[in-house]
Amino acid sequence: xxxxxxxxxxxxxxxxxxxxxxxxxxxxxxxxxxxxxxxxxxxxxxxxxxxxxxxxxxxxxxxxxxxxxxxxxxxxxxxxxxxxxxxxxxxxxxxxxxxxxxxxxxxxxxxxxxxxxxxxxxxxxxxxxxxxxxxxxxxxxxxxx
Amino acid sequence: xxxxxxxxxxxxxxxxxxxxxxxxxxxxxxxxxxxxxxxxxxxxxxxxxxxxxxxxxxxxxxxxxxxxxxxxxxxxxxxxxxxxxxxxxxxxxxxxxxxxxxxxxxxxxxxxxxxxxxxxxxxxxxxxxxxxxxxxxxxxxxxxx
Amino acid sequence: xxxxxxxxxxxxxxxxxxxxxxxxxxxxxxxxxxxxxxxxxxxxxxxxxxxxxxxxxxxxxxxxxxxxxxxxxxxxxxxxxxxxxxxxxxxxxxxxxxxxxxxxxxxxxxxxxxxxxxxxxxxxxxxxxxxxxxxxxxxxxxxxx
Amino acid sequence: xxxxxxxxxxxxxxxxxxxxxxxxxxxxxxxxxxxxxxxxxxxxxxxxxxxxxxxxxxxxxxxxxxxxxxxxxxxxxxxxxxxxxxxxxxxxxxxxxxxxxxxxxxxxxxxxxxxxxxxxxxxxxxxxxxxxxxxxxxxxxxxxx
Amino acid sequence: xxxxxxxxxxxxxxxxxxxxxxxxxxxxxxxxxxxxxxxxxxxxxxxxxxxxxxxxxxxxxxxxxxxxxxxxxxxxxxxxxxxxxxxxxxxxxxxxxxxxxxxxxxxxxxxxxxxxxxxxxxxxxxxxxxxxxxxxxxxxxxxxx
Amino acid sequence: xxxxxxxxxxxxxxxxxxxxxxxxxxxxxxxxxxxxxxxxxxxxxxxxxxxxxxxxxxxxxxxxxxxxxxxxxxxxxxxxxxxxxxxxxxxxxxxxxxxxxxxxxxxxxxxxxxxxxxxxxxxxxxxxxxxxxxxxxxxxxxxxx
Numbered sequence: 100x101x102x103x104x105x106x107x108x109x110x111x112x113x114x115x116x117x118x119x120x121x122x123x124x125x126x127x128x129x130x131x132x133x134x135x136x137x138x139x140x141x142x143x144x145x146x147x148x149x150x151x152x153x154x155x156x157x158x159x160x161x162x163x164x165x166x167x168x169x170x171x172x173x174x175x176x177x178x179x180x181x182x183x184x185x186x187x188x189x190x191x192x193x194x195x196x197x198x199x200x201x202x203x204x205x206x207x208x209x210x211x212x213x214x215x216x217x218x219x220x221x222x223x224x225x226x227x228x229x230x231x232x233x234x235x236x237x238x239x240x241x242x243x244x
Numbered sequence: 245x246x247x248x249x250x251x252x253x254x255x256x257x258x259x260x261x262x263x264x265x266x267x268x269x270x271x272x273x274x275x276x277x278x279x280x281x282x283x284x285x286x287x288x289x290x291x292x293x294x295x296x297x298x299x300x301x302x303x304x305x306x307x308x309x310x311x312x313x314x315x316x317x318x319x320x321x322x323x324x325x326x327x328x329x330x331x332x333x334x335x336x337x338x339x340x341x342x343x344x345x346x347x348x349x350x351x352x353x354x355x356x357x358x359x360x361x362x363x364x365x366x367x368x369x370x371x372x373x374x375x376x377x378x379x380x381x382x383x384x385x386x387x388x389x
Numbered sequence: 390x391x392x393x394x395x396x397x398x399x400x401x402x403x404x405x406x407x408x409x410x411x412x413x414x415x416x417x418x419x420x421x422x423x424x425x426x427x428x429x430x431x432x433x434x435x436x437x438x439x440x441x442x443x444x445x446x447x448x449x450x451x452x453x454x455x456x457x458x459x460x461x462x463x464x465x466x467x468x469x470x471x472x473x474x475x476x477x478x479x480x481x482x483x484x485x486x487x488x489x490x491x492x493x494x495x496x497x498x499x500x501x502x503x504x505x506x507x508x509x510x511x512x513x514x515x516x517x518x519x520x521x522x523x524x525x526x527x528x529x530x531x532x533x534x
Numbered sequence: 535x536x537x538x539x540x541x542x543x544x545x546x547x548x549x550x551x552x553x554x555x556x557x558x559x560x561x562x563x564x565x566x567x568x569x570x571x572x573x574x575x576x577x578x579x580x581x582x583x584x585x586x587x588x589x590x591x592x593x594x595x596x597x598x599x600x601x602x603x604x605x606x607x608x609x610x611x612x613x614x615x616x617x618x619x620x621x622x623x624x625x626x627x628x629x630x631x632x633x634x635x636x637x638x639x640x641x642x643x644x645x646x647x648x649x650x651x652x653x654x655x656x657x658x659x660x661x662x663x664x665x666x667x668x669x670x671x672x673x674x675x676x677x678x679x
Numbered sequence: 680x681x682x683x684x685x686x687x688x689x690x691x692x693x694x695x696x697x698x699x700x701x702x703x704x705x706x707x708x709x710x711x712x713x714x715x716x717x718x719x720x721x722x723x724x725x726x727x728x729x730x731x732x733x734x735x736x737x738x739x740x741x742x743x744x745x746x747x748x749x750x751x752x753x754x755x756x757x758x759x760x761x762x763x764x765x766x767x768x769x770x771x772x773x774x775x776x777x778x779x780x781x782x783x784x785x786x787x788x789x790x791x792x793x794x795x796x797x798x799x800x801x802x803x804x805x806x807x808x809x810x811x812x813x814x815x816x817x818x819x820x821x822x823x824x
Numbered sequence: 825x826x827x828x829x830x831x832x833x834x835x836x837x838x839x840x841x842x843x844x845x846x847x848x849x850x851x852x853x854x855x856x857x858x859x860x861x862x863x864x865x866x867x868x869x870x871x872x873x874x875x876x877x878x879x880x881x882x883x884x885x886x887x888x889x890x891x892x893x894x895x896x897x898x899x900x901x902x903x904x905x906x907x908x909x910x911x912x913x914x915x916x917x918x919x920x921x922x923x924x925x926x927x928x929x930x931x932x933x934x935x936x937x938x939x940x941x942x943x944x945x946x947x948x949x950x951x952x953x954x955x956x957x958x959x960x961x962x963x964x965x966x967x968x969x
Contacts, residue, residue, distance in 0.1 A: 578868005
């Protein structure tokens with residue numbers, strides 16, 4: 100019989116500033132679409148990032164993945180560049196892309212997918228989705244589509 | 245390539261009273277099935293409603309939907325009729341239907357589906373599910389079946 | 390040297406309905422003062438009650454009070470009468486008194502003080518205050534004045 | 535038409551000790567894999583268990599399942615054996631199996647599945663998954679695979 | 680007998696950006712004292728503001744204060760100027776003052792005290808303190824000294 | 825004029841095992857007083873420690889204390905010895921003292937007071953109290969008496 104598969108989610112936090120402003124739109128359109136989120140000097144949030152993956156539970160260790168390996172990957176790809184940063188100014192992916200939380204979730208997922216196999220191997224756990232919480236009333240989850 | 249799809253969940257809150265009592269059952273049956281939730285004068289909860297939908301992320305705005313449009317729909321269809329209300333007495337759908345949280349989730353989903361397309365259009369985001377939390381230990385989610 | 394004193398807080402939960410309506414005021418005044426909380430059929434909340442007391446830490450047991458004794462007192466004086474109840478209809482203290490959360494905190498404190506000494510003894514812990522949370526954005530704490 | 539199906543999740547809590555140590559591995563390997571979680575005398579957590587099931591909403595009662603029946607099953611199969619226990623020493627399934635939260639979720643699901651049909655019947659609600667939260671930053675969910 | 684006094688706390692939320700940088704200090708000193716919080720383009724938080732006041736419970740209404748009056752005061756003095764704002768750029772009090780959460784709590788308290796009596800009257804409730812939460816692990820409370 | 829004083833609270837977390845057992849009492853007395861918390865192999869919790877202090881807000885930095893200095897003190901005196909530990913076996917203060925949360929709060933406060941002045945200086949912030957949360961329904965706060 101094959102090993103049972105468990106979905107694991109680990110949660111991380113960072114604090115960042117952002118401004119919602121689309122370069123392709125006029126000042127009026129930006130104001131109409133984004134409201135106060137378009138304020139010139141930006142605002143910010145305590146973001147919460149949930150990383151979900153599925154892995155077979157190893158019969159001897161009882162683990163579906165090596166948590167320190169994931170923590171290091173997140174520290175390098177998410178916390179170092181995003182914590183205490185201004186998303187518009189400090190994160191290359193947001194030059195020319197509006198740092199909505201939809202896009203933030205997609206950017207984080209792309210960064211994790213790019214480094215996932217080198218870290219966890221061909222037969223390791225599979226990344227399921229990334230979910231970013233902007234405030235406790237707003238969550239944005241990637242769907243792999 | 246098509247735009248990436250993100251699942252968004254937004255959370256709303258309302259406070260309401262209800263009494264669990266099935267008209268088709270005897271007083272004893274009601275007492276046995278619903279226990280103290282059948283108390284004649286009712287009790288109440290701080291309900292939390294999570295609305296989940298999926299939408300393609302617009303390349304220029306970075307958004308999967310227009311949040312104020314959803315907020316207005318919820319204000320009109322959920323908060324105005326349910327907040328500070330008695331579900332049994334004030335909400336037409338619960339004349340003759342027990343206001344369990346199962347039924348509450350189904351009623352809210354039906355109200356949102358009835359107005360979804362007129363608000364978001366044919367090609368807009370798709371409503372996924374409604375989840376209602378009665379206490380932090382109890383959640384009820386529609387499944388579309 | 391005397392034993393160190395620790396303040397202990399224990400939290401309890403109950404779900405109840407209420408309607409804010411002052412008998413001495415006109416319908417219009419009630420509507421103006423209480424807004425939607427004056428709705429005729431009431432609404433409800435998941436209330437959270439925090440009981441704070443101070444006690445000397447017993448050198449042999451390391452405890453400032455006997456938790457089961459407090460739990461029994463709360464079960465009898467608060468949970469049995471208030472959980473799944475309608476405060477206006479089911480609780481004697483609210484015949485003629487508006488069941489605001491201010492008054493709810495005062496009523497609970499009075500009930501606990503009336504039974505405190507018989508349960509905990511002359512030299513037992515001292516009740517500090519009762520704090521009631523109506524929603525996570527509203528808390529009401531007695532002050533002993 | 536058939537009755538609508540709702541997914542219900544109920545949450546339970548227990549406090550337990552555990553030590554992560556794989557009998558098949560050396561002391562050094564254990565230390566390397568589990569870090570401080572391998573400390574000889576163990577540590578502990580406030581675990582939170584979420585049980586998710588799907589059931590057709592009964593037209594007369596408005597319920598997808600009988601909550602007291604589930605509460606009794608959980609009390610017997612989870613809370614009685616695990617609350618205030620040492621998982622390594624007190625739970626038979628963890629003799630020879632590392633009590634990681636992955637394995638804890640699998641053990642709880644197996645216990646519930648073994649008693650599910652006798653409690654809820656052939657046509658009752660279907661157990662979906664068990665999710666165990668070890669800390670608020672770590673969750674482990676069974677997948678039925 | 681005089682009316683019993685209750686302490687009420689109401690909680691509000693806003694999202695803002697800030698940068699910790701003291702004009703009187705060198706770049707190196709700023710970097711050493713504030714670390715990543717000194718990043719040139721700033722970062723941000725979901726701030727939570729708790730306003731605590733004490734008031735006599737009115738015998739006829741059962742209230743210690745008029746909640747809508749407080750909500751309007753906070754909307755005008757805190758939410759309008761601070762929500763979706765950059766504290767350094769958009770709030771006059773932070774020209775020349777570092778927008779630490781210590782100073783943020785002091786500024787909010789000063790704004791409320793300046794308008795308290797005109798709103799609540801000479802015999803109304805008394806403002807106790809303002810507490811600002813920057814992240815769930817950090818809270819800053821004024822002391823009136 | 826003197827600088828305004830702000831109360832700051834910072835929160836830390838650790839996971840530990842403990843067993844409530846008083847050496848001076850018989851097995852039956854222990855069982856009666858501590859119930860299941862007296863189970864021979866112990867159980868555990870995710871503890872949350874809140875450290876509250878008061879400090880004058882520095883006019884140039886806007887800070888009441890140096891957060892990294894406090895974080896280092898807590899890491900050394902609380903997290904290193906208590907996180908992932910068994911309080912009864914691994915912490916010297918609990919040889920002969922029951923590791924109730926009352927005593928845990930007192931032990932942590934004593935450790936912090938012993939190192940407070942060397943870290944923060946004669947004129948630095950003053951430690952107010954230590955509050956330990958065992959579960960979200962139980963908190964224990966030192967009172968300096």
